[in-house]
Amino acid sequence: MKMKSVRIFALKQDRKRLLEHLQDSALVHVKHTNEAEQGFLRTDTSAQIKQFERNIGITEQALKILAQIVPEKKGLLASFKGRPEIDPDEIGIIASNSPKIISVCNKIIKLDKQRADYAAEQVRIKTALAQLEPWKKLDIPLNSKDTASTAVLIGTLPRLYDNTSLSEALAAESSDLVFEFEILYASASMTCIVLYAPKYQRTLAEQSLRTLGFSQPINPTSRTPQVKSERLLKKSEEIKVKSEEAKDKIESYAEYREAIARTQDYFLLRSEKYRVISELDQSRHVFVLNGYIPEEDCEKLKKICDSVSSCVLEIEDADEDAPIKLKNNAFAEPAQSIVTMYSTPSKNDIDPTPVLAFFFYFFFGMMFSDAGYGLLMILATTIAIHALKPDKKMRSNLRLFQYCGVSTVFWGLVFGSIFGDAPAVISNLITGGNMTMADLLPWPILDTQKDALMIMIMSIAFGLVHILVGMGCKFFVCLKQKRYAEAFFDTGLWMLLLVGFAVLAAGMAVSQTLVYAGGGIAIACAVGLVLTQGRGKKGIVGKFIGGLASLYDITSYVSDLLSYSRLLALGLTTGVMAQVFNMLATLFGTSVFGIILMVLVFVVGHAITIGLNALGSYVHTMRLQYVEMFSKFYEGGGKPFEPFALHSKSFKVKNSNED
Amino acid sequence: MTGIILAILGIATATVLAGIGSAKGVGSAAQSAMGVLSEDSSMFGKMLVLTLLPGTQGLYGFIVGFLILINAGVLGGGALPTVGQGLAYLCGALAIGFGGMFSGFAQGKAAVSGILMCAKDEKNFSKAMVSITLVEIYALLAFIVSLLIVISVPGFAG
Numbered sequence: 007m008k009m010k011s012v013r014i015f016a017l018k019q020d021r022k023r024l025l026e027h028l029q030d031s032a033l034v035h036v037k038h039t040n041e042a043e044q045g046f047l048r049t050d051t052s053a054q055i056k057q058f059e060r061n062i063g064i065t066e067q068a069l070k071i072l073a074q075i076v077p078e079k080k081g082l083l084a085s086f087k088g089r090p091e092i093d094p095d096e097i098g099i100i101a102s103n104s105p106k107i108i109s110v111c112n113k114i115i116k117l118d119k120q121r122a123d124y125a126a127e128q129v130r131i132k133t134a135l136a137q138l139e140p141w142k143k144l145d146i147p148l149n150s151k152d153t154a155s156t157a158v159l160i161g162t163l164p165r166l167y168d169n170t171s172l173s174e175a176l177a178a179e180s181s182d183l184v185f186e187f188e189i190l191y192a193s194a195s196m197t198c199i200v201l202y203a204p205k206y207q208r209t210l211a212e213q214s215l216r217t218l219g220f221s222q223p224i225n226p227t228s229r230t231p232q233v234k235s236e237r238l239l240k241k242s243e244e245i246k247v248k249s250e251e252a253k254d255k256i257e258s259y260a261e262y263r264e265a266i267a268r269t270q271d272y273f274l275l276r277s278e279k280y281r282v283i284s285e286l287d288q289s290r291h292v293f294v295l296n297g298y299i300p301e302e303d304c305e306k307l308k309k310i311c312d313s314v315s316s317c318v319l320e321i322e323d324a325d326e327d328a329p330i331k332l333k334n335n336a337f338a339e340p341a342q343s344i345v346t347m348y349s350t351p352s353k354n355d356i357d358p359t360p361v362l363a364f365f366f367y368f369f370f371g372m373m374f375s376d377a378g379y380g381l382l383m384i385l386a387t388t389i390a391i392h393a394l395k396p397d398k399k400m401r402s403n404l405r406l407f408q409y410c411g412v413s414t415v416f417w418g419l420v421f422g423s424i425f426g427d428a429p430a431v432i433s434n435l436i437t438g439g440n441m442t443m444a445d446l447l448p449w450p451i452l453d454t455q456k457d458a459l460m461i462m463i464m465s466i467a468f469g470l471v472h473i474l475v476g477m478g479c480k481f482f483v484c485l486k487q488k489r490y491a492e493a494f495f496d497t498g499l500w501m502l503l504l505v506g507f508a509v510l511a512a513g514m515a516v517s518q519t520l521v522y523a524g525g526g527i528a529i530a531c532a533v534g535l536v537l538t539q540g541r542g543k544k545g546i547v548g549k550f551i552g553g554l555a556s557l558y559d560i561t562s563y564v565s566d567l568l569s570y571s572r573l574l575a576l577g578l579t580t581g582v583m584a585q586v587f588n589m590l591a592t593l594f595g596t597s598v599f600g601i602i603l604m605v606l607v608f609v610v611g612h613a614i615t616i617g618l619n620a621l622g623s624y625v626h627t628m629r630l631q632y633v634e635m636f637s638k639f640y641e642g643g644g645k646p647f648e649p650f651a652l653h654s655k656s657f658k659v660k661n662s663n664e665d
Numbered sequence: 666m667t668g669i670i671l672a673i674l675g676i677a678t679a680t681v682l683a684g685i686g687s688a689k690g691v692g693s694a695a696q697s698a699m700g701v702l703s704e705d706s707s708m709f710g711k712m713l714v715l716t717l718l719p720g721t722q723g724l725y726g727f728i729v730g731f732l733i734l735i736n737a738g739v740l741g742g743g744a745l746p747t748v749g750q751g752l753a754y755l756c757g758a759l760a761i762g763f764g765g766m767f768s769g770f771a772q773g774k775a776a777v778s779g780i781l782m783c784a785k786d787e788k789n790f791s792k793a794m795v796s797i798t799l800v801e802i803y804a805l806l807a808f809i810v811s812l813l814i815v816i817s818v819p820g821f822a823g
Contacts, residue, residue: 347791455732458816462809565802572805575725578812582728618724621717628791629798 007333008301009324016317024314032651034297046287051280058277065270068111071118076260088395089658100272107269117252124249131242140191140198141231149226157208159201164219167197179214271654331647338363340406349642371413373576373623378425380414422451426584454578462574469570476638477501495538503531580619587611671751672737675758676730682762683726686769690719694776701784718797719772722765725808729761757814764807772800
């Protein structure tokens with residue numbers, strides 16, 4: 007679409023009103039420049055934007071917590087549904103409620119943090135309990151001190167002992183030591199003991215024990231292990247209750263989910279607006295907005311500006327950096343997303359969407375090629391578009407598959423495939439006959455298995471047309487830019503050469519004259535290529551060698567053409583898979599049980615076939631466009647047109663142009 | 666009987682070898698995809714597409730196997746293939762068997778890289794997808810060769 011660059015001059019007092027109108031109408035793409043023009047200043051809005059973004063972050067976090075604790079019940083089709091529309095006036099209400107909602111969000115976040123703390127505390131308690139476990143038999147506190155005459159030593163030894171082996175070990179260490187001990191817990195890697203000895207022998211006892219690897223407990227407490235663990239358990243219970251309370255509280259905030267999402271949108275809108283404000287060139291009383299606008303929208307913009315009294319518009323032809331907005335008719339529009347997924351066209355490109363759209367539908371249909379599946383696609387997408395009222399982007403995606411469905415039905419009928427060979431299989435089951443789809447359908451069909459060679463030739467012929475169209479686009483682009491040598495020599499000659507080969511190949515099947523004609527064209531073009539392709543090189547020899555070498559490119563054209571054999575391969579895959587499941591379905595006979603099984607296998611089998619092959623068809627169609635066709639002419643790398651608009655997530659403002 | 670056994674060997678070769686290729690390819694792609702999903706589960710759709718791309722080889726092998734199954738009369742009915750015909754089916758199956766297996770391995774590796782690329786920036790999705798399908802052409806060529814052999818084995822051509 008043709009772009010104009012626009013400058014809007016207005017009084018500062020009208021700034022708010024004008025910007026609001028511009029944001030509502032989504033007409034203008036604001037030009038991003040780093041510095042103001044001379045004599046103007048920029049307003050630094052980064053502080054406000056930061057504030058908005060912090061609020062967006064808070065709402066985001068709160069929504070995430072809510073989603074975790076109170077999962078939203080969403081239907082299977084929810085992702086197709088359009089956003090609810092709201093009245094522009096409602097934004098004001100959302101704005102005035104926003105402080106309250108933000109404080110709710112903060113509460114939610116705080117509660118969630120408490121829950122995290124509680125959870126951490128629980129883990130700590132659990133560890134402490136596990137540490138106390140071996141000491142449970144001990145009926146004095148872990149940090150018990152010596153009595154008047156007896157030394158008390160509590161701790162662990164790093165291996166397994168029983169009463170005898172420990173006595174022996176201690177006696178072996180020091181024969182003088184008088185001791186008494188209790189083993190509280192023993193396992194292969196640890197023995198917990200309490201040892202009593204006369205106080206005057208404390209040092210001796212310690213020494214003996216140390217050589218056995220004795221160590222004291224890490225967290226000695228002043229209560230008996232039993233009491234301590236009871237206390238810990240009680241605390242754990244308390245925390246559990248508190249954590250539940252916090253969870254309940256968060257749950258009680260679930261009703262705010264909608265409001266939080268809306269508040270988030272409000273801040274998104276605000277931050278977009280303030281970003282634009284920071285791009286405005288301002289003097290004391292006047293501000294200037296630089297932007298781009300599609301030519302056809304200029305009148306609308308004028309009307310808006312007239313409604314804001316003190317405003318001057320300056321519309322000129324757009325410069326080199328202008329963004330690109332694609333506009334296509336209803337047939338091609340759904341394929342726009344396929345083009346932009348690759349890259350937005352650059353200023354030098356022509357919009358490839360119409361060409362791409364036709365071939366996309368055509369090739370997808372040929373690969374998916376089943377009338378039954380096609381009908382299902384059409385039905386599902388039509389119902390989704392009408393019942394769910396999806397947003398613009400989703401709607402255009404659904405339309406893409408709707409059109410692909412039409413083409414799939416067409417090719418399904420050509421290949422005689424309706425849920426594979428289901429009609430034939432079912433009629434055979436009832437009548438006991440031995441019909442095939444070819445017998446059943448009143449028109450002549452192309453059987454993907456029997457006529458595979460024929461379909462392969464067709465596929466490559468379609469490929470040739472596809473590639474020639476791509477090269478034709480290149481030819482056209484070069485002519486438009488007056489790069490005649492490139493147009494006629496680099497593109498035109500190759501196109502003619504390919505046509506020559508095609509005529510030659512057709513001639514082999516039809517008549518000798520065509521062989522001569524095609525061969526003649528091909529040779530003439532090859533000579534032409536040798537003569538012209540080396541024109542960038544120096545010297546006669548260099549030019550000749552360059553020209554000769556360029557003929558080597560024929561290999562890339564051949565491999566491109568062969569690549570189209572996937573049209574046959576995927577078409578066949580769909581047909582055969584469907585056929586396999588039909589065969590499996592009829593294995594169970596005609597009893598009631600058999601019929602139930604048949605329906606089950608039929609439904610599941612075809613669902614699998616649809617899933618796998620629709621994916622395959624989509625991916626390979628895309629590849630044919632991107633690799634085989636786009637490589638012939640398409641540059642891409644343009645900047646997409648992104649107007650200043652109401653870009654909200656959870657609602658759509660009524661009558662706004664945003665998509 | 667030798668003829669039919671050779672044909673059955675062909676069915677097994679096509680299905681199993683190509684299946685190995687796809688299983689390994691999809692397996693390694695799925696591993697990386699799950700790694701990505703553990704960080705960001707919203708990418709499931711894209712990851713699914715990239716993971717499934719090396720899965721077609723197995724399908725091609727299966728289809729060649731199935732066509733031999735039908736054409737050679739393994740399912741009963743009709744004349745049994747001669748030794749020469751059985752050998753022809755087996756040879757036809759070798760193309761997709763080996764072509765599918767090795768292209769499955771290679772495509773799996775490409776899919777792993779594509780998944781990692783897509784994880785860094787979702788905008789890379791279409792580029793990753795197209796790059797991964799570049800490998801597929803070789804499986805396709807093998808498939809078509811197998812197919813043409815199988816449907817035109819002398820004496821059984823449709």
